[in-house]
Amino acid sequence: MDGHFVPNMTFGAPVVTKIRSHVDRPAQAFGKGTFDCHMMISEPKKWVKEFQKAGCDLYCFHYEAAVDSTAAESPEAQSETKTSPKEMIKYIHDQGMRAGIAIKPKTDVSVLYDILDNSNKEEVPDMALVMTVEPGFGGQKFMPDMMPKVEALRKRYPELNIEVDGGLSEKTIDTAADAGANVIVAGSAVFGAQDPRHVIQILREAVEKRR
Numbered sequence: 001m002d003g004h005f006v007p008n009m010t011f012g013a014p015v016v017t018k019i020r021s022h023v024d025r026p027a028q029a030f031g032k033g034t035f036d037c038h039m040m041i042s043e044p045k046k047w048v049k050e051f052q053k054a055g056c057d058l059y060c061f062h063y064e065a066a067v068d069s070t071a072a073e074s075p076e077a078q079s080e081t082k083t084s085p086k087e088m089i090k091y092i093h094d095q096g097m098r099a100g101i102a103i104k105p106k107t108d109v110s111v112l113y114d115i116l117d118n119s120n121k122e123e124v125p126d127m128a129l130v131m132t133v134e135p136g137f138g139g140q141k142f143m144p145d146m147m148p149k150v151e152a153l154r155k156r157y158p159e160l161n162i163e164v165d166g167g168l169s170e171k172t173i174d175t176a177a178d179a180g181a182n183v184i185v186a187g188s189a190v191f192g193a194q195d196p197r198h199v200i201q202i203l204r205e206a207v208e209k210r211r
């Protein structure tokens, strides 16, 4: 979080470097030890190389940060720092990382279809993240009305990694897993638990039993 794309700030690459020094790299894609860095930032391209050096395995940027809504009306207003989603994905792949693309709650899921249907695999994301809260703060309430987006993606892309983030817990996991989510982000439910391992196990089993 950069305090600009979202109204809050979190840590950057130095903290990722430090944690990486304690966690082995995953043996395979999405394996144990995967560092999935969700970049809630306005200039996602700027930090790709730095996060790659820090030990990030999957760099997930926001669709909304990679398109410039002012460009259609006024091409000269387009910021030089904007890079299209397809270019972003290729750039992330070129740095040896997997790529994820995230959408905020107000963004229609159909914006992802063109990106996912691309025949050039270098430009296709390895994961789509459907935000189930407005990004910016942990501890918010899960938005079940985001589930049609997950269902639509799962129906159209049976093999796609579909992540959900925001308000996931033992109470909401079945709704998300039923819709087709298979990558689960949980903050409060895990870090606030007396037995975090147990919560992780519940979340993991909910996804695995639907495979």
Ligand SMILES: O=C(CO)[C@@H](O)[C@H](O)COP(=O)(O)O
Pocket (backbone or CB within 6 Å): 040, 133, 134, 135, 136, 137, 138, 139, 140, 165, 166, 167, 168, 185, 186, 187, 188, 189
């Ligand atoms: O980062 C955000 C939103 O920006 C959060 O969604 C956390 O990543 C997950 O936190 P909980 O909702 O699980 O507390």
